[in-house]
Amino acid sequence: MNKDITIYDIAKNLGVSPTTVSRALNDHPAVNPKTKKRIFDAADQMGYQSNVFASNLRSKRTNNIGIIVPRLNSSFQSSVLAGMEKVANEAGYNLIISQSLESYEKEKANARSMFNSRVDGLLVSLAGDTDKTKHFQPFMDKGTPILFFDRVASQSGHTGVVIDNSQAGYNATQHLIQQGCKNIIHVLGNLKINVYGERLKGYKYALMDHDIPFTQENILHSDLNEEAGEDIAHKILSMDPLPDGLFVSNDACAASCIRSLKQAGIKIPEDIAVVGFNNDMISRLIEPNLTTTHYPGYEMGEVAMKNLINHLTDNTEGVLHNTNTITLRSELIIRASSLKKKLEP
Amino acid sequence: MNKDITIYDIAKNLGVSPTTVSRALNDHPAVNPKTKKRIFDAADQMGYQSNVFASNLRSKRTNNIGIIVPRLNSSFQSSVLAGMEKVANEAGYNLIISQSLESYEKEKANARSMFNSRVDGLLVSLAGDTDKTKHFQPFMDKGTPILFFDRVASQSGHTGVVIDNSQAGYNATQHLIQQGCKNIIHVLGNLKINVYGERLKGYKYALMDHDIPFTQENILHSDLNEEAGEDIAHKILSMDPLPDGLFVSNDACAASCIRSLKQAGIKIPEDIAVVGFNNDMISRLIEPNLTTTHYPGYEMGEVAMKNLINHLTDNTEGVLHNTNTITLRSELIIRASSLKKKLEP
Known part of the structure; x- marks a missing residue:
């Protein structure tokens, strides 16, 4: 396996200083646009990976959003996921997706894995035999927003996107x-x-x-x-x-x-x-x-993801906390x- | 937002040393099973997150596998994803999933985002207007395995899972x-x-x-x-x-x-x-x-994911490199x- 490409490698390759490379990659105004472009092109060509982990450690953000659905091979759920992916992708978030296979135990394990992956937010459609939401408590304690969709928790205090x-x-x-x-x-x-x-x-x-x-x-x-x-x-x-x-x-x-x-x-x-x-x-x-x-699955995915991302972006914590249910039109x-x-x- | 729970918090709470907590959480044999259980329970209750990032930085593994499909809301692709998720989840991997919407440009952007997220491996079913695979070169240069499924690259040197x-x-x-x-x-x-x-x-x-x-x-x-x-x-x-x-x-x-x-x-x-x-x-x-x-979508997902994970686990780099095509039965x-x-x- 090759070594990671660093800003020092790019600097050496182009004959500029590492500081210039670092500034250019962070879009610093002091670097002129032509040099920026050369540095970006070289980074692309050489296979430079921005150090997402280190930057995550600083920002405490991963730009990953977790999704737990009962089943991936469901016509309804795959429409929902398509709507979610479109919105998340445009906003620069990745989706980490898992399925509970209708089992509370598997949903619990999935939630734990999402928690350890430090997702920025979580979207959940509950498993058939889930009748409590204690397994989501760690997210709530940590202030990580959770939104339920379609199959929502009956306990108050959660936000759900549903139809009537x-x-x-x-x-x-x-x-x-x-x-x-x-x-x-x-x-x-x-x-x-x-x-x-x-x-x-x-x-x-x-x-x-x-x-x-x-x-x-x-x-x-x-x-x-x-x-x-x-x-x-x-x-x-x-x-x-x-x-x-x-x-x-x-x-x-x-x-x-x-x-x-x-x-x-x-x-x-x-x-x-x-x-x-x-x-x-x-x-x-x-x-x-x-x-x-x-039953507008695609639209449900879009609405759920938009609400979650707005919450993350605006830091208007109150909005989700005070919203109990978002109801979509059905016909x-x-x-x-x-x-x-x-x-x- | 609450502060992260550390091993020091757990240690203080239980009246044991931080070293004991650290050892217990890493399943060290020097800690007795009863104490281990107490520490695990406390970690659970207090919402401790194992520091995946720091451990990732050390191991250079993220336990994330990237998947790019043309469309999420397709009956065939959602069967494939269900098969992949099952295998990945059992092996302790998370899936990061995105859709190219049949566009080469979007597939390229998705690949770049997966690369920056440092996925351990990548599974791809190509977009309709993709006719080159240059955008996957950074993965290959870095030794990150890629497997194509269903819609595979015609260039040699790639491994694909297909039917005849x-x-x-x-x-x-x-x-x-x-x-x-x-x-x-x-x-x-x-x-x-x-x-x-x-x-x-x-x-x-x-x-x-x-x-x-x-x-x-x-x-x-x-x-x-x-x-x-x-x-x-x-x-x-x-x-x-x-x-x-x-x-x-x-x-x-x-x-x-x-x-x-x-x-x-x-x-x-x-x-x-x-x-x-x-x-x-x-x-x-x-x-x-x-x-x-x-057309066995679920089985195709299982086979593709198993091959990728075997490659990651066994480090038998030769196997994938020398496999051109894995063909499943159709009928x-x-x-x-x-x-x-x-x-x-």
């Missing part, structure tokens, strides 16, 4: 009721995760507002993936009477469920009207096209899978 | 020919990207082997996303005669194309047999189900979208 999941659940359910559905199944994920709890609340409120009794049997818990969609379809097919509406908390699972129901001879939406969640590409490509809630997109009645012209 | 794209293109095309297709359209992405060039080669070889003349008009260039699929469908519908086979280099684009063709009254596969690429979830959910090439998965003839029992 309760309202979204309400809108989806009310739409099915307006299409004439009276026996609506709701498929959701782990109730420890705020988003599913909130959507369930919205489902219940909508039933209540339309005088439809709530029954626990109509709530199906699921991993919300492709395989789970098949299981859900089998459960539904064994129900007597068959439900007439289905609100699934994720498009992939809804699409897979529709496929299995159709294979069993069920007509969508005539027999069962179906609504998904997320507005993934698959919602526009399956048949019939899937009614769903547009029910009505398509053929739920339209029992024709839309009025 | 030429063979995969051959198999897809030959399958269409065996189904009776004689006029096959191939839709591909930017030809600067090795994977598309290789698949085109396979397409041409298959035609040649079956005495079907190649015509440039049957090659359609595309962004290979959902919108592009609609454009491709319109182009195909304006062709006279209509083609009878379609080999698209990506499932999302193929699925969107099938939707538009069906809306125009074309029967799939009777009128046009369609083959995609990647084996994304969408290939199993659209109708008819899409014939495609299984044509035949489904209804291409079956003009019934499969023989």
Whole structure:
């Protein structure tokens, strides 16, 4: 392995003093622009690395932002990450990314590793079985800002970027009721995760507002993936009477469920009207096209990262500390899978 | 912001000497296990950060691995990243991730930022308009290992993890020919990207082997996303005669194309047999189900990361330097979208 290139090597190479090289690389006004350019070009060519570590030790900043997501291979999370990366990159920050694989223990280990890497800030979407946030206490004690997104901590004192999941659940359910559905199944994920709890609340409120009794049997818990969609379809097919509406908390699972129901001879939406969640590409490509809630992942990533970086840059510590929730717009997109009645012209 | 917790604070708190604390935290055998545990617990509780920077300065290792992908919000790339993260995390490495957004200039800036962050190694899938690898020279000069995956550099001297794209293109095309297709359209992405060039080669070889003349008009260039699929469908519908086979280099684009063709009254596969690429979830959910090439993204991520970490751990510099290409298995998965003839029992 080669030795690191130092300012002394550059100085020797160009026949200027080390002081001039150091000043030029720090953009000091006393060095004339032509010399600066020569020195920059030489530094580039020779493979000089600015001594980020030493400068980090002085500034106590690493320009690294940590991100912990439940899963990297999720259509929603990868949109969020793309939005975060764009904002961070433009502001000169690197992203250190890890996944908890829905495990509290792994999330704890990831948080510890991020803490030891001295990230300047942390963005977290919680694992499925995380029900406490003690593992983030060291960041808080140290004044390192944390922002939660999508799956946020229910404890007060944290800032979260979310959509109004309760309202979204309400809108989806009310739409099915307006299409004439009276026996609506709701498929959701782990109730420890705020988003599913909130959507369930919205489902219940909508039933209540339309005088439809709530029954626990109509709530199906699921991993919300492709395989789970098949299981859900089998459960539904064994129900007597068959439900007439289905609100699934994720498009992939809804699409897979529709496929299995159709294979069993069920007509969508005539027999069962179906609504998904997320507005993934698959919602526009399956048949019939899937009614769903547009969930702005990319924008959520942008907003979360911008808020964190503003906090770091302006040092306006009060802003994040006093902000409890940032809520983004979401929207029910009505398509053929739920339209029992024709839309009025 | 609170002051950093030092070993002196821990020592004072527990009434032991700073030397004992330092030894305990470094797992020195001279400290008894009970005391070690007490010190570890106190370090945890008090929010002690091991001084990674200082230890990095000594070891010249950061335990950070840099990854540059064209886009984070891609189904394939997010599977790759999930595989990489799993392996890296288990081996105690952090991932620093950035996206080039298909731009050479942005890839260059990302590489420079990774270099200044002193990553221990780099994994790269090249941007669409990258046609040189000079921006990675500083890593090579410094002995920092680089591995390319999926979209690899054509210059020799680099190691790449790939599938046999030429063979995969051959198999897809030959399958269409065996189904009776004689006029096959191939839709591909930017030809600067090795994977598309290789698949085109396979397409041409298959035609040649079956005495079907190649015509440039049957090659359609595309962004290979959902919108592009609609454009491709319109182009195909304006062709006279209509083609009878379609080999698209990506499932999302193929699925969107099938939707538009069906809306125009074309029967799939009777009128046009369609083959995609990647084996994304969408290939199993659209109708008819899409014939495609299984492209093992997660496994590619695992293999690339394992090779890089083995190189870092064993210091067997020769292994990577002498390996040109690591080729993973891929496989044509035949489904209804291409079956003009019934499969023989």
